[in-house]
Amino acid sequence: MSNTPITVRTMAEMMAAGETPEILFWVGCSGSFDDRAKKITKAIVRILDHVNIKFAILGAEESCNGDPAKRAGNEFLFQMQAMQNITVMNGYGIKKIVTGCPHCFNILKNEYPALGGNYEVIHHTQLVQDLINQGKLKVKGGAFKGKKIVFHDPCYLGRGNDVYEAPREIIQKLDSELAEMKRSRAKGLCCGAGGAQMFKEAEPGNKEVNVERTEEALALNPDVIAVACPFCNTMMTDGVKNFNKEDKTKVLDIAELIAQANDL
Amino acid sequence: MISSVIFAILLIGASVLFTINVRKIRRNILLGRDISLTDNKGDRLRTMLLVAFGQQKMFSKPIPAILHLFLYVAFIITQIELLEIIWDGFTGAHRAFRPALGGFYTFMVSFIEILSVLAFIGTIAFLSRRNLLKVPRLNMKELKGWPMKDANLILLGELSLLCFIFMMNGADEVLYSRGESHAVNTGGNSLGLSISSIIGPALFGNMSHDTLVILERVGWWGHIIMVFAFLNYLPISKHLHIILGFPNTYFSNLRKKGQFTTLESVTDVVAPNFDPAYVAKTDPNNPQRFGVKDVQDLTWKNLLDAYTCTECGRCTSACPQNITGKKLSPRKIMMDTRDRLEEVGKNIDKNKGTFVDDGKSLFDYISTEEIWACNTCNACVQECPVNIDPLAIIMDMRRFLVMEQSQSPNELNMMFTNTENNGAPWQFSPSDRANWTKEN
Ligand code: SF4
Numbered sequence: 001m002s003n004t005p006i007t008v009r010t011m012a013e014m015m016a017a018g019e020t021p022e023i024l025f026w027v028g029c030s031g032s033f034d035d036r037a038k039k040i041t042k043a044i045v046r047i048l049d050h051v052n053i054k055f056a057i058l059g060a061e062e063s064c065n066g067d068p069a070k071r072a073g074n075e076f077l078f079q080m081q082a083m084q085n086i087t088v089m090n091g092y093g094i095k096k097i098v099t100g101c102p103h104c105f106n107i108l109k110n111e112y113p114a115l116g117g118n119y120e121v122i123h124h125t126q127l128v129q130d131l132i133n134q135g136k137l138k139v140k141g142g143a144f145k146g147k148k149i150v151f152h153d154p155c156y157l158g159r160g161n162d163v164y165e166a167p168r169e170i171i172q173k174l175d176s177e178l179a180e181m182k183r184s185r186a187k188g189l190c191c192g193a194g195g196a197q198m199f200k201e202a203e204p205g206n207k208e209v210n211v212e213r214t215e216e217a218l219a220l221n222p223d224v225i226a227v228a229c230p231f232c233n234t235m236m237t238d239g240v241k242n243f244n245k246e247d248k249t250k251v252l253d254i255a256e257l258i259a260q261a262n263d264l
Numbered sequence: 265m266i267s268s269v270i271f272a273i274l275l276i277g278a279s280v281l282f283t284i285n286v287r288k289i290r291r292n293i294l295l296g297r298d299i300s301l302t303d304n305k306g307d308r309l310r311t312m313l314l315v316a317f318g319q320q321k322m323f324s325k326p327i328p329a330i331l332h333l334f335l336y337v338a339f340i341i342t343q344i345e346l347l348e349i350i351w352d353g354f355t356g357a358h359r360a361f362r363p364a365l366g367g368f369y370t371f372m373v374s375f376i377e378i379l380s381v382l383a384f385i386g387t388i389a390f391l392s393r394r395n396l397l398k399v400p401r402l403n404m405k406e407l408k409g410w411p412m413k414d415a416n417l418i419l420l421g422e423l424s425l426l427c428f429i430f431m432m433n434g435a436d437e438v439l440y441s442r443g444e445s446h447a448v449n450t451g452g453n454s455l456g457l458s459i460s461s462i463i464g465p466a467l468f469g470n471m472s473h474d475t476l477v478i479l480e481r482v483g484w485w486g487h488i489i490m491v492f493a494f495l496n497y498l499p500i501s502k503h504l505h506i507i508l509g510f511p512n513t514y515f516s517n518l519r520k521k522g523q524f525t526t527l528e529s530v531t532d533v534v535a536p537n538f539d540p541a542y543v544a545k546t547d548p549n550n551p552q553r554f555g556v557k558d559v560q561d562l563t564w565k566n567l568l569d570a571y572t573c574t575e576c577g578r579c580t581s582a583c584p585q586n587i588t589g590k591k592l593s594p595r596k597i598m599m600d601t602r603d604r605l606e607e608v609g610k611n612i613d614k615n616k617g618t619f620v621d622d623g624k625s626l627f628d629y630i631s632t633e634e635i636w637a638c639n640t641c642n643a644c645v646q647e648c649p650v651n652i653d654p655l656a657i658i659m660d661m662r663r664f665l666v667m668e669q670s671q672s673p674n675e676l677n678m679m680f681t682n683t684e685n686n687g688a689p690w691q692f693s694p695s696d697r698a699n700w701t702k703e704n
């Protein structure tokens with residue numbers, strides 16, 4: 001990936017300049033603060049820049065969407081967060097949002113409307129697939145040509161919202177071999193992070209969920225485990241380390257695959 | 265004559281008992297909170313036809329699906345023969361439909377016989393995988409005791425039902441061929457049924473007239489008595505799914521699985537902070553508990569789910585937490601909910617129609633260890649062949665623990681505090697949120 005600096009403007013800056021963006025990029029907490037996830041965020045930015053989509057972020061005005069709180073049972077905190085974000089976004093007249101995380105995507109798309117936030121929300125894999133289909137984004141395999149890539153379905157993109165094909169079609173555009181685990185698509189196994197498990201120790205058992213899942217992926221001997229969620233990314237990366245396979249198998253987000261293959 | 269009277273008493277007795285049991289189950293289900301699931305009738309009907317009638321989700325495991333299909337189709341089609349049996353029972357006639365239907369009768373009963381053989385094979389296969397092959401999904405902790413016995417009783421009951429049918433038809437075949445059937449209108453010297461015309465002579469061919477008549481009658485009575493017994497066994501068994509599978513899929517959740525419910529009672533508290541003109545949605549005179557402590561806090565759909573559960577364990581064998589050895593099992597969540605609901609129901613029966621607090625709740629059945637282990641991944645919901653939603657119950661119990669009891673694991677409390685103070689689940693300053701745009 002190139003190292004040219006990126007320029008990203010906030011909604012506030014755009015408004016001040018009298019401009020409106022085509023789309024709001026909802027970065028999310030992981031994408032904003034987690035060092036690994038920030039790389040995914042930047043890959044998404046580079047793709048948006050490459051196809052000249054005028055986008056903005058909320059910057060400091062973005063606050064946690066409330067997903068971890070909601071799945072942990074704290075509906076109060078969720079609704080506080082949601083209404084705060086909705087107030088900000090409705091103030092800016094936001095119509096369309098792209099997210100870099102299936103949890104942000106799911107909650108903004110499905111759970112914000114009941115609280116007064118009605119937007120067209122897409123996940124970044126859907127955006128990329130759209131761009132490819134419309135011919136706006138030309139993809140070449142680059143470094144991934146001929147490589148074996150296995151895709152791990154994020155629960156909140158797959159089962160949660162029935163999006164199974166977008167990430168797969170993108171991988172196939174890379175001239176790489178798309179491998180499938182036995183538990184894939186609707187039968188995909190969780191990475192272990194969802195339901196606020198990311199933030200706590202697991203209950204007593206005989207294995208960590210991410211180890212179980214990574215083991216299944218590694219059994220296919222892939223060059224890349226492709227993910228589409230920053231939390232899956234963390235869990236699968238840890239899993240690969242657990243098996244000391246980080247030299248052979250990389251864990252990369254779909255956005256990173258596109259950006260890297262095309263030198264964006 | 266005497267037999268007609270006995271039959272009528274049995275039939276009426278079985279029906280009355282069944283009605284009483286069904287009303288009790290209905291009352292128990294309606295102990296749940298109300299929720300409106302009457303929208304999108306077309307989609308609902310389609311879901312029911314596909315998932316319950318068409319067995320759609322069973323086919324994610326093709327072999328059990330086919331074996332189950334044998335039992336299912338045989339069960340549905342046999343109801344036609346049952347009509348004749350009831351008619352004969354009342355009137356004292358024998359094979360009353362045969363003269364009128366002629367060749368079609370032979371075809372129909374022959375078809376039922378073929379299905380019955382397939383069902384027989386299916387039942388044997390199910391018994392063996394449960395007891396001999398010890399398939400893990402069917403031998404977990406939560407099935408110890410009654411659930412395992414229940415499953416075997418149903419299968420053995422089905423076997424004996426099938427045996428009675430073939431005993432009845434087989435003996436009758438021999439009687440017909442000798443022109444000795446006790447039917448008024450014998451109509452030819454063979455019944456010509458697909459299976460019985462072969463196994464009848466083979467098994468009973470050498471027997472005397474009297475023995476054959478006794479066998480035929482034992483088969484006939486055995487069959488109908490088993491049917492009555494089954495009918496009244498259903499309400500205490502997981503086998504209730506053969507009825508409730510239909511309404512349960514009709515009332516399926518039609519939203520995306522990722523969309524969880526929004527608690528309006530919470531919105532009523534939160535929204536006025538943002539919109540002074542907000543009008544409350546819930547009735548202030550009937551304040552609702554936040555989340556679920558006991559079965560009465562669940563919706564009637566959650567309770568219908570519990571009665572519908574067939575304890576197949578497809579949910580549990582797809583659960584990431586259960587697979588990795590944790591205590592959480594979505595099947596157990598459903599079984600526990602039903603057990604607690606039954607306990608509450610019995611309490612109401614005992615106390616003349618009102619529930620007297622017994623100091624217990626759903627938390628006496630489901631531990632917080634199970635509740636906190638869930639990934640909210642929807643694998644259980646996806647797998648359930650009758651569209652049961654164990655996750656909804658888990659979520660609402662979490663809500664109770666957090667919002668009514670302030671009882672959540674410490675790390676989650678920290679995540680809540682961070683979210684509240686920093687707008688992120690971790691300890692970062694909100695003003696640093698866009699720092700990544702400047703880092704290389
Ligand atoms: S939603 Fe929870 S109970 Fe259901 S399969 Fe996933 S982890 Fe298990």
Ligand code: SF4
Nearest residue numbers: 573574576577579648
């Ligand atoms: S909830 Fe559904 S999948 Fe789970 S045991 Fe019951 S019927 Fe089977």
